[in-house]
Amino acid sequence: MGIQITGMALKNLLSRPATKLYPVEPQVYTSQTRGHVDNNIEACILCSICVRKCPATALAVDKEARTWTINPFSCVQCMTCVRVCPRDSLSMLPEYTPVASNMSTRTLVKPEEKPEEA
Amino acid sequence: MAERTVIPFGPQHPVLPEPVHLDLVIEDERVIEAIPQIGFIHRGLEKLVQKLDYQSFVTVTERICGICAFGHSLGYSETIEVLMGVEVPPRAQVLRVIWHELSRVHSHLLWLGLLADGFGFENLFMQCWRLRERVLGIFEQTTGGRVILNACNVGGVNRDIANEDLRGIVLILDGMRDEYQVLLKTFLKDRSVANRLRGIGMLSKEKAREYGVAGPFARASGIAEDIRSFGYGGYGFLHAFEPILSDECDGYARCQVRAEEVVQSMDIVKELVEKIPDGALSAKVKGSPAAGSRAVSRLEQPRGECFYYAKGNGTKYLERFRIRTPSSDNLAGMVYTMQGCDLADVPMNILTIDPCVSCTER
Numbered sequence: 138m139g140i141q142i143t144g145m146a147l148k149n150l151l152s153r154p155a156t157k158l159y160p161v162e163p164q165v166y167t168s169q170t171r172g173h174v175d176n177n178i179e180a181c182i183l184c185s186i187c188v189r190k191c192p193a194t195a196l197a198v199d200k201e202a203r204t205w206t207i208n209p210f211s212c213v214q215c216m217t218c219v220r221v222c223p224r225d226s227l228s229m230l231p232e233y234t235p236v237a238s239n240m241s242t243r244t245l246v247k248p249e250e251k252p253e254e255a
Numbered sequence: 256m257a258e259r260t261v262i263p264f265g266p267q268h269p270v271l272p273e274p275v276h277l278d279l280v281i282e283d284e285r286v287i288e289a290i291p292q293i294g295f296i297h298r299g300l301e302k303l304v305q306k307l308d309y310q311s312f313v314t315v316t317e318r319i320c321g322i323c324a325f326g327h328s329l330g331y332s333e334t335i336e337v338l339m340g341v342e343v344p345p346r347a348q349v350l351r352v353i354w355h356e357l358s359r360v361h362s363h364l365l366w367l368g369l370l371a372d373g374f375g376f377e378n379l380f381m382q383c384w385r386l387r388e389r390v391l392g393i394f395e396q397t398t399g400g401r402v403i404l405n406a407c408n409v410g411g412v413n414r415d416i417a418n419e420d421l422r423g424i425v426l427i428l429d430g431m432r433d434e435y436q437v438l439l440k441t442f443l444k445d446r447s448v449a450n451r452l453r454g455i456g457m458l459s460k461e462k463a464r465e466y467g468v469a470g471p472f473a474r475a476s477g478i479a480e481d482i483r484s485f486g487y488g489g490y491g492f493l494h495a496f497e498p499i500l501s502d503e504c505d506g507y508a509r510c511q512v513r514a515e516e517v518v519q520s521m522d523i524v525k526e527l528v529e530k531i532p533d534g535a536l537s538a539k540v541k542g543s544p545a546a547g548s549r550a551v552s553r554l555e556q557p558r559g560e561c562f563y564y565a566k567g568n569g570t571k572y573l574e575r576f577r578i579r580t581p582s583s584d585n586l587a588g589m590v591y592t593m594q595g596c597d598l599a600d601v602p603m604n605i606l607t608i609d610p611c612v613s614c615t616e617r
Contacts (some may be wrong), residue, residue: 141441145434146378155385169399169414192311215314215405216413231399 166231171214173234176205178245180226187218187227203247210240257283262598266295270373270602273612277605281598289593289601291586297616301576308571309335309544310409319578320613321402322365323556325358327578327614328407330554333488334563334576335409338550339542343488344535347411349527352489353421354398354406356520356527360428361390362557363517366609367442370510373606374451382438386431393424411537421528428521435517442514448507455506456592456604463504468588469581470559471516472608475501475508482555492530493523506607513609543571556581558611580614 149155157164166172183205185198195211196218198204219227259282266274274295280288303315316331317324329351336343343351368383391401397416398404406413416424442448458468463476473480481498483490490496499515501508544567554561559581568574589608596604 141445142378142382142437145382145437155388167396167399169397170395171399171405190311192307192314213314213318213403214400217311217314220413229399 164233168231170231171216172230172232173209174207174212174214174218175228175230176207176245177226177228178205178247180224181205181245181247182224182226183247184223186221186223190217190221192217203249204244205247206242206244208242209234209237259287264289264601268602270369270606272369273610275610275612277593277601279593279598279601284598286593286596286598286601289590291590293586293612293616295616296613300617301578304573304576306572309573310540310571312573312576313408314405317403317405317407319617320611322362322611323358323558323561323614324402325354325404325407326554326556326561328404329355330552330556330561330563330578331565331576332407332409333554334550334552334565335540335544337552338544338548338565338567339409339540341410341538341540343411343538345489345492345532346415346534347536347538348489349492349531350412350416350489350536351407352492353416353424353524353527353531354394354404356523357390357393357424359520359557360517361387361394363513363520364390366513366557367438367510367517370606371442373602374448376447379438379441382434386434386438389427389431393427396420397424408537410540411535413537415536418531421531425525425528428524432518432521435521439514439518442510448510451603452507452510452607453505455600456509456589456596456607457505458588458592459504460502462591463588466588466591467584468559469584470556471509471512472559472585472588474498475512476504477502480560482553482560487553489527490523492527494526496523506603509607509609543567543569544573545569556614558582558609558614559584561614578614578617580611580617582610582612582615585610586615 183198183200188196188198193211193213195208197206216229219229259280262279262281264277264279265271266276276292278290279286300315304312313328317328319327364383364387368380371379394404395401398406458476460477463473463478479498479500484496484498499512501512546569548567550565552563561581562579564577565573566575585608592604
């Protein structure tokens with residue numbers, strides 16, 4: 138049985154394992170990896186387009202409190218928000234978020250704009 | 256006369272990656288009748304189309320099934336493009352086909368591995384999945400995901416693959432091709448594989464037509480039906496396309512058809528990379544589908560012809576979206592092939608037909 142793949146099986150004995158010994162060997166992110174969404178909150182205009190377009194309802198914006206909130210446990214990394222952002226303040230970073238001990242959301246507060254000096 | 260007994264098979268069984276239940280009515284060791292029962296993983300995804308706008312719904316269609324993920328997003332997008340009269344740029348069409356054919360390679364390699372595992376050929380199973388890993392690597396390099404590609408949208412594609420990266424993909428596939436030939440030889444020449452699969456689940460050409468089976472299941476019964484041969488979308492760039500057929504009508508023929516389709520898909524990707532035009536990646540899609548407008552489209556998924564239907568109602572939400580998947584076509588044929596087979600052949604029979612229950616139930 139399996140005479141044909143004997144050569145391949147013997148070659149595998151001498152080659153490196155096909156699997157990765159994670160986490161001893163770290164995961165290599167590609168430039169395209171969809172890890173987590175980040176917001177450059179200073180550029181954000183709190184327009185809520187990302188909130189309306191998010192298919193997983195993972196985002197929330199509070200204009201009065203000047204906050205942008207993401208629930209990383211709901212986010213499906215579809216990049217819809219990144220594509221629709223009119224100010225390009227949203228971006229997809231390749232790193233996955235670290236393991237969390239509780240299910241919490243992440244809130245970014247937009248700093249108050251300083252009045253222009255006369 | 257031997258006593259009849261009913262043996263429940265599934266929904267949890269080592270040969271079933273997904274849950275489907277069969278009540279096997281047996282007499283001695285022979286199956287007289289198989290009564291299928293589905294509905295264990297129904298999620299009501301079609302109903303969600305009324306809650307998510309037609310552009311966001313692509314993300315849901317991609318999650319219908321983990322194996323045919325890209326195919327469903329492609330089928331949905333094509334249906335909405337027909338509904339709204341959107342012209343997709345040629346480069347986007349070709350990129351879609353490249354990802355779709357790579358999905359077929361990974362789906363068939365996954366299936367060949369499961370089949371080898373089913374008849375106890377562990378080494379062959381591991382080699383198939385090791386090769387499949389390279390296709391998943393290509394997906395990760397080009398789209399950032401191994402299963403959910405998130406590359407297709409209504410109007411085109413979300414991301415480009417640079418021309419030099421496309422040539423890199425062809426090099427990876429060429430490297431895989433030599434190793435795959437060894438596996439192909441094992442599937443098609445090894446006596447142990449033939450002994451286990453020959454004569455299992457016979458379905459004649461006439462019966463295949465009668466039960467309306469699709470995909471490799473139909474092609475293994477000699478029915479030359481492959482939606483790709485109509486040359487829709489990026490397939491129009493191909494010089495020629497001939498579906499792979501077999502007249503043997505048994506489990507071995509299904510294995511042969513799928514095994515050879517892997518090479519065919521690699522050839523398609525290679526040809527399209529040489530012919531890919533430059534240009535835009537996505538067409539602008541504005542407005543909403545008109546009230547009462549309807550559209551259908553068909554797509555050749557790894558398991559066969561998949562049929563999509565959409566109806567608009569003048570808002571950004573669709574009135575109705577419906578998918579008829581190849582596995583729901585194949586269930587009737589599967590039940591027919593069970594009649595009269597040995598109880599020990601039931602797992603092999605189900606495996607060679609390869610039902611995708613997630614797609615069927617949505």
